[in-house]
Amino acid sequence: MKKYYFTSLVFLCSTALSAPAPSEQDALRLWQQHVQQSAQQQKEHVVYERSSTDTFTVDGYGFQVAHNVEAIGQALYIAINQQLWEYVTLFLAKYQQFPQHKAELVWFAQGALARVQGDLSSAEKYYRQLLQAQPDFVRAQLDLARILFEEKKNLQSTALFQQIMTQPLPENVLHAVKDYQHALKQRESWKSTFSLGYVYNQNLNQSPQQTRCLLQQAKQCLVYRRSPEVINAQGWRYDLTLQRRISLHDNHGIGVYVNSYGQFYPHHHAYNEHTIKAYGGYNFRTANTDLTVAPLIEYSTFGHHRYYHGWGGYVNWIQQISPRHLWSMQFEQKQHRYSEHYSAFTQADVSLLFGTWYYQPTPQATLFGGVDWQYRHTTDKTHSYQMFGTRFGVNYQFELGLNVTALTLLRRYDYQAYHAALGVTRRDNQRIYLAILSVPTWQFSNITPSLMIKHTRNKSNADFVYAYKQSEIQLNFEWSF
Numbered sequence: 001m002k003k004y005y006f007t008s009l010v011f012l013c014s015t016a017l018s019a020p021a022p023s024e025q026d027a028l029r030l031w032q033q034h035v036q037q038s039a040q041q042q043k044e045h046v047v048y049e050r051s052s053t054d055t056f057t058v059d060g061y062g063f064q065v066a067h068n069v070e071a072i073g074q075a076l077y078i079a080i081n082q083q084l085w086e087y088v089t090l091f092l093a094k095y096q097q098f099p100q101h102k103a104e105l106v107w108f109a110q111g112a113l114a115r116v117q118g119d120l121s122s123a124e125k126y127y128r129q130l131l132q133a134q135p136d137f138v139r140a141q142l143d144l145a146r147i148l149f150e151e152k153k154n155l156q157s158t159a160l161f162q163q164i165m166t167q168p169l170p171e172n173v174l175h176a177v178k179d180y181q182h183a184l185k186q187r188e189s190w191k192s193t194f195s196l197g198y199v200y201n202q203n204l205n206q207s208p209q210q211t212r213c214l215l216q217q218a219k220q221c222l223v224y225r226r227s228p229e230v231i232n233a234q235g236w237r238y239d240l241t242l243q244r245r246i247s248l249h250d251n252h253g254i255g256v257y258v259n260s261y262g263q264f265y266p267h268h269h270a271y272n273e274h275t276i277k278a279y280g281g282y283n284f285r286t287a288n289t290d291l292t293v294a295p296l297i298e299y300s301t302f303g304h305h306r307y308y309h310g311w312g313g314y315v316n317w318i319q320q321i322s323p324r325h326l327w328s329m330q331f332e333q334k335q336h337r338y339s340e341h342y343s344a345f346t347q348a349d350v351s352l353l354f355g356t357w358y359y360q361p362t363p364q365a366t367l368f369g370g371v372d373w374q375y376r377h378t379t380d381k382t383h384s385y386q387m388f389g390t391r392f393g394v395n396y397q398f399e400l401g402l403n404v405t406a407l408t409l410l411r412r413y414d415y416q417a418y419h420a421a422l423g424v425t426r427r428d429n430q431r432i433y434l435a436i437l438s439v440p441t442w443q444f445s446n447i448t449p450s451l452m453i454k455h456t457r458n459k460s461n462a463d464f465v466y467a468y469k470q471s472e473i474q475l476n477f478e479w480s481f
Contacts, residue, residue, distance in 0.1 A: 026354065026372075040293075065091075069098040073105055079284040080112050088113055108140065115143070120151045120287055138167060149180055152285045153246040158184050188247060195239045197476030199263060204231045204271050206458075206468040225464065235265035237474060245283055255283035255292050275300040279314045288320040296334065302342055310350070313393050321466040326358040341429075350379045356391070372411065381417030385426075388412050401441030407434040422462040429459045447479045 065075045072095045079087040092109045095101050111126030127144040131137060141164050146158035161181050169177065203209075207230045213221035239261040247253045262274035281294025296314040300307040312334025319327045332352040338345060356370035372389035389411030397403050408431070415426040438450035452474040460466035 026426055031280060046269070047061070047356045051113065069095070069100050069322075072098070076105065082118075085113065085116055095289055104130055104137075109134075111140075111143065111147075113120060115147055115150075118287075120147055124151065127298050138164065138169075142173070145177075145180065149184065149428070150287050153250055154184055154253075155249070162268070187245065190242060190244045191480075192243075193239075193241045193478060193480050194274055195237075195476045195478040197237050197474050199235050199237045199472060199474045200233075202230070202232050202471040203468060204233045204268060204470075206470060207231070208464060208467045209469075210464050210467075212464055227464070231268060231271075232389070233265045233268045233271070235263055235268075237261070237263045237476070238275065245285070251284055251286050251287065254280065255294065256280040270303040270352075272277055273300070274302075281314075290316075290318040292316040296332065296335065298336075305341040306339045307342055308336045308338045311335045312350075324360045328354075328356045328358075330354045336360075345378045345380055345383055347378070351375045364397045364399075368393045368395075372409075382415065382419045382426075384416040386414050386416075388414075389430075401439050403438045403440060405434075405436040407436075408432070409434075422465065424461050427461045428466060431457045445479075447477050450476045450478065 030343060033405040049442050065071050069470055072091055076088065076091040076095050088109055092106070092113070095109075096106060099125055105231070107126045107130040107142075111123045111130065112124035112421050114120070114126060124144065124147050127140055127147060127264075130140045131144065131372060134140065141160060145157050145160040145164060148160060157390060158181070161177055161184070165178055165181075205228060208227045209230060211226045213223070213225075215223035240259070242256075242258040245253050246256075256278075257280070258276070260274070260276040262272070264272050275298065277296065277298045278292040279292075279296035281292065284291040292315065294314050296312055298308075298310040300309070312332060315331045316330075319328045330353070332350070334350050336348050336349065336350055340346070351374065353373040354370060358366060358368045361364050369392045370390070372387065372391065374385075374387040376383075376385055391407065391409050393405065393407035395403070395405045411430045411432075413426070413428040415429070418425045433455045435453045436450060437452075438448055440448055441450055452472075454472040454474075456468075456470045456472075458468050458470075
């Protein structure tokens with residue numbers, strides 16, 4: 001008896017592309033932004049044994065400090081210069097007990113202590129009081145310029161360093177000032193990265209790889225429903241990021257961000273993807289806080305046609321909780337207009353929220369995790385859904401130069417209405433596993449090689465259409481300029 005084979009019409013329509021859900025690209029972007037924005041600083045702490053007497057140690061030598069205002073004041077000044085903060089605290093308390101103490105030295109000590117304790121606003125206040133009393137005190141000018149630098153008050157810091165450069169300075173101080181000026185210039189300049197790489201995708205078309213019998217007679221299947229054959233493809237990927245911050249006043253400024261990325265398959269042009277996203281708007285930045293509020297635009301193509309274009313608003317908040325803990329929140333509200341080539345609907349309102357916590361137990365290791373949420377609303381409820389997800393990851397920098405990042409994404413998609421063609425109200429559970437290996441020590445001409453391995457498993461109650469397994473490997477070369 002003749003058997004009939006056909007591919008499900010539902011499958012062909014649905015895999016042409018429904019609106020994109022947040023993929024691993026969002027998670028990678030969050031991690032890359034964290035790496036770029038947070039400089040890993042290693043601080044050396046020197047522990048000094050506190051004595052109950054007025055004896056303190058400098059370079060291994062002990063000194064006895066007489067109990068009078070001149071001796072205590074001199075010891076306090078030496079302790080500040082030597083960054084012996086326990087002794088600064090001790091001698092400052094003793095020095096303030098003398099009625100004839102000098103307010104300028106007290107402000108100097110209080111400002112230095114506030115700075116080392118991370119209270120930069122108080123440190124700035126004390127140093128401004130000191131310079132108001134002694135405007136030619138170059139050491140105080142230098143410290144205040146550094147504090148303004150740490151507070152991200154770039155314009156004020158730049159102006160003060162320029163003023164300091166007009167004065168005669170020791171050679172080592174001159175070099176330090178030039179380093180700060182160079183860093184300030186870099187803060188206000190464009191920062192760009194471009195990566196280009198080879199990609200091999202197994203199951204590019206996300207085929208469920210299933211065969212089902214639709215009509216059976218005498219224990220023999222007459223009509224099959226068969227998924228399309230799996231497409232394994234080689235191609236190229238790219239990712240370009242441009243960003244800049246322009247300071248306006250104090251901690252206020254304008255932030256500009258442009259990101260374009262995509263994949264190109266020479267023998268499967270129908271699966272080529274290109275996306276560009278840009279925003280520009282208000283930015284508030286301090287030593288511990290970074291807040292951006294801006295309008296954004298997006299444009300995406302798939303295959304040979306426009307897929308969608310969109311516009312909306314973007315909010316990004318990064319907060320340094322402590323030297324080891326950092327928290328970030330990113331929210332987007334936008335409207336997408338879709339091409340009739342790829343979508344059963346013309347527009348959708350999309351809301352995205354990502355919250356991430358970073359913890360650095362050692363200078364070499366970073367643990368991070370977060371929650372993801374997305375809501376897509378369309379006039380046809382069968383295409384509306386909510387997504388809830390979570391992310392877990394770890395990054396470790398080995399002494400031999402290898403940098404390894406492992407990331408797991410777990411997501412659940414709950415569609416809002418019964419789909420007659422599918423026969424169910426769709427529910428998907430997605431798992432994505434990522435591993436990224438790079439060797440920064442192999443960098444040449446600011447180009448760093450990296451290898452990324454990704455595996456995706458999507459389970460669905462409409463499994464004959466939407467369930468799939470996909471693996472991908474990428475060899476990338478990233479250039480920073």
